[in-house]
Amino acid sequence: MRIARWTRQDGTTAEGFVDGDRVLAFPDGSTVAQVLRQGLERAHALYDRTRAEVPGQAERLDAVKLLPPLVPSSIRDFVAFEEHVEGVSAGVEGKSDVAPEWYEAPTFYFTNPHIVHATGDVVPVPESRRLDFELEVAAVVGGVVGSDGVNLDVVAAAAHIFGYTVMNDWSARDLQAREMKVRLGPAKGKDFGTTLGPWIVTADELTDVIDAEGFLAVRAEVYVNGDLVGEDLVSNMGWTFPELVAYAARNSIVVPGDVLGSGTVGNGGCLGELWGRGSGISPLEPGDEVRMVVERVGEIVNVVGERIAAPVIARARPRPRLRRR
Known part of the structure; x- marks a missing residue:
């Protein structure tokens, strides 16, 4: 899995998964910080859920501006x-x-x-x-x-x-x-x-x-x-x-x-x-x-x-x- 944060062309931001040449925002409003706290096993479950629920809302990776992938502690x-x-x-x-x-x-x-x-x-x-x-x-x-x-x-x-x-x-x-x-x-x-x-x-x-x-x-x-x-x-x-x-x-x-x-x-x-x-x-x-x-x-x-x-x-x-x- 690849996890990222990005800014859209309209100025809004999102956090989620990079899936090939697409980005898929977390479906429940989760943040990278929350996903890190929950650990890798739950991240996999969220990935499966995201791929099932979000494909229609997927955005092209080359159409967004990537942010630093996390806000470090x-x-x-x-x-x-x-x-x-x-x-x-x-x-x-x-x-x-x-x-x-x-x-x-x-x-x-x-x-x-x-x-x-x-x-x-x-x-x-x-x-x-x-x-x-x-x-x-x-x-x-x-x-x-x-x-x-x-x-x-x-x-x-x-x-x-x-x-x-x-x-x-x-x-x-x-x-x-x-x-x-x-x-x-x-x-x-x-x-x-x-x-x-x-x-x-x-x-x-x-x-x-x-x-x-x-x-x-x-x-x-x-x-x-x-x-x-x-x-x-x-x-x-x-x-x-x-x-x-x-x-x-x-x-x-x-x-x-x-x-x-x-x-x-x-x-x-x-x-x-x-x-x-x-x-x-x-x-x-x-x-x-x-x-x-x-x-x-x-x-x-x-x-x-x-x-x-x-x-x-x-x-x-x-x-x-x-x-x-």
């Missing part, structure tokens, strides 16, 4: 590809090594769930001169009967993966480089936008491309202005998606609607990695088109928008460090 973004870490460390931080701590456990940061773009959107960007994309696959968490999403083991975590979507973690590398020197972040180098889409492909649709070790063995590619600049297998991750979900829930909780990005694929999944390997490829500029294609999951396309000026931030002021008044 949160977005965690991991860094699960060793090749990416090695390259981008040199391209952003100036050191071409992988910290030993990377191998000990999957690491993630929380990014902004409130600025999520859809495929086809023009993406406004900050005043960065080292603008970058990051090609990722993201797991979407759904509900599981009898589970609260707390402290999951890997088997339980796998059951919480409702499906997958393509993710572009837009990045301003010059802002990110400054932030990382403060040993906290990334923050403003990342939180101006994330693209998710074009839809959620349910996990059961991809069971035949899960390899013997539990990795999602699909191909991912990224093109800039029509030129292929990066390609990798998602199965080159250091941890499986269930292991990422389990780690996110460790002494914590995952809830339906949470999005967990894989981190950027290797072999040119972002410009930062290519810069770290000595490539002279230019940063993104307004007007550039970025297209990401993930086998069996989908394709997202965005155009880089204009740089948006922001208010000036004052430097830290020297303080006397008084201990009492």
Whole structure:
């Protein structure tokens, strides 16, 4: 199944299933958020009902504008590809090594769930001169009967993966480089936008491309202005998606609607990695088109928008460090 949200030509919005070259709105007014909470088994029942009741009201997929496939509860973004870490460390931080701590456990940061773009959107960007994309696959968490999403083991975590979507973690590398020197972040180098889409492909649709070790063995590619600049297998991750979900829930909780990005694929999944390997490829500029294609999951396309000026931030002021008044 493929689940999506869209805007019609008359400006109204709908949520439902993508069925071939058609979209079918949920027949009972359900939302993607509700379907995620109810879990995959009930989603299948709703799919069967929708296909039986809605065909006469089906709309052509090419006649609607897709929205982000969900409104995320949160977005965690991991860094699960060793090749990416090695390259981008040199391209952003100036050191071409992988910290030993990377191998000990999957690491993630929380990014902004409130600025999520859809495929086809023009993406406004900050005043960065080292603008970058990051090609990722993201797991979407759904509900599981009898589970609260707390402290999951890997088997339980796998059951919480409702499906997958393509993710572009837009990045301003010059802002990110400054932030990382403060040993906290990334923050403003990342939180101006994330693209998710074009839809959620349910996990059961991809069971035949899960390899013997539990990795999602699909191909991912990224093109800039029509030129292929990066390609990798998602199965080159250091941890499986269930292991990422389990780690996110460790002494914590995952809830339906949470999005967990894989981190950027290797072999040119972002410009930062290519810069770290000595490539002279230019940063993104307004007007550039970025297209990401993930086998069996989908394709997202965005155009880089204009740089948006922001208010000036004052430097830290020297303080006397008084201990009492």
